[in-house]
Amino acid sequence: MAAPVLEMLGVGRDFRSGGEVVRALDDIDLALAPGEMAALLGPSGSGKSTLLLTAGLLEPPDRGRVRIAGRDAAGPDCWMTAGERRRFRRDHIGFVFQKANLIPFLTARENIRIALDVAGVERLEARRRTAELLDWLDLDRRASALPARLSGGEQQRVAIARALANHPVLLLADEPTAALDAARAARVMALFRAIAETRGAAVMVVTHDHRALDLFHRRFTMQDGRLAPAAPDPAVKRF
Numbered sequence: 001m002a003a004p005v006l007e008m009l010g011v012g013r014d015f016r017s018g019g020e021v022v023r024a025l026d027d028i029d030l031a032l033a034p035g036e037m038a039a040l041l042g043p044s045g046s047g048k049s050t051l052l053l054t055a056g057l058l059e060p061p062d063r064g065r066v067r068i069a070g071r072d073a074a075g076p077d078c079w080m081t082a083g084e085r086r087r088f089r090r091d092h093i094g095f096v097f098q099k100a101n102l103i104p105f106l107t108a109r110e111n112i113r114i115a116l117d118v119a120g121v122e123r124l125e126a127r128r129r130t131a132e133l134l135d136w137l138d139l140d141r142r143a144s145a146l147p148a149r150l151s152g153g154e155q156q157r158v159a160i161a162r163a164l165a166n167h168p169v170l171l172l173a174d175e176p177t178a179a180l181d182a183a184r185a186a187r188v189m190a191l192f193r194a195i196a197e198t199r200g201a202a203v204m205v206v207t208h209d210h211r212a213l214d215l216f217h218r219r220f221t222m223q224d225g226r227l228a229p230a231a232p233d234p235a236v237k238r239f
């Protein structure tokens with residue numbers, strides 16, 4: 001197997017609420033290789049979002065280590081400073097959430113472009129990449145529209161383009177199709193698969209949408225903060 005893009009080693013995370021301790025993540029071990037697309041399943045409150053945010057360096061683990069692209073990036077023993085971690089996240093990780101969260105007064109094109117400007121990408125290169133993403137995500141004709149004039153599926157595609165702008169090695173998505181109808185949801189999931197296969201990114205998607213599960217190379221199920229690989233499915237392609 002190629003060197004993993006994401007490794008979680010013995011990762012744990014507790015939350016304290018009203019004197020009680022909730023073990024949101026309990027000894028999570030997980031590795032994702034380049035080009036792999038994994039589904040993260042499980043009941044409400046089982047720890048899926050916490051796992052995704054921890055993998056994405058937005059939640060600090062109390063125990064264990066998170067390694068991304070071969071580098072120790074989070075954990076009690078990690079020496080990365082907050083500023084370094086922020087830059088590392090920006091350069092290596094893309095996020096897509098249930099709501100597109102686009103900036104309402106910027107056009108589709110500008111919403112993508114701003115991610116590149118913030119990362120300090122040179123002007124001509126930023127223009128080239130924005131045009132390429134608009135084309136790839138079939139948004140050319142909507143490039144000058146404000147978010148309020150875009151459909152839900154178009155808004156989500158802009159959010160995906162924005163997440164891809166800095167060529168992340170790891171793409172994390174939390175219920176990205178929850179607000180979409182079946183046809184649009186299928187299209188977005190197929191797009192994630194294409195991102196994994198053509199760009200070699202590792203993709204992890206929290207989803208309750210069981211209609212698209214056969215698109216995933218791997219499925220993980222969370223239960224009470226623990227992670228278990230789902231029963232092997234011979235129909236699912238393995239790496």
Ligand SMILES: Nc1ncnc2c1ncn2[C@@H]1O[C@H](COP(=O)(O)OP(=O)(O)OP(=O)(O)O)[C@@H](O)[C@H]1O
Nearest residue numbers: 015016017022024043044045046047048049050051
């Ligand atoms: N910031 C927080 N403070 C306190 N408890 C939290 C916090 N975030 C998550 N939790 C708790 O940790 C557990 C896991 O939550 P998490 O949101 O990761 O679950 P989930 O599987 O994503 O749920 P859902 O499918 O409903 O979104 C839950 O018991 C939740 O109440």
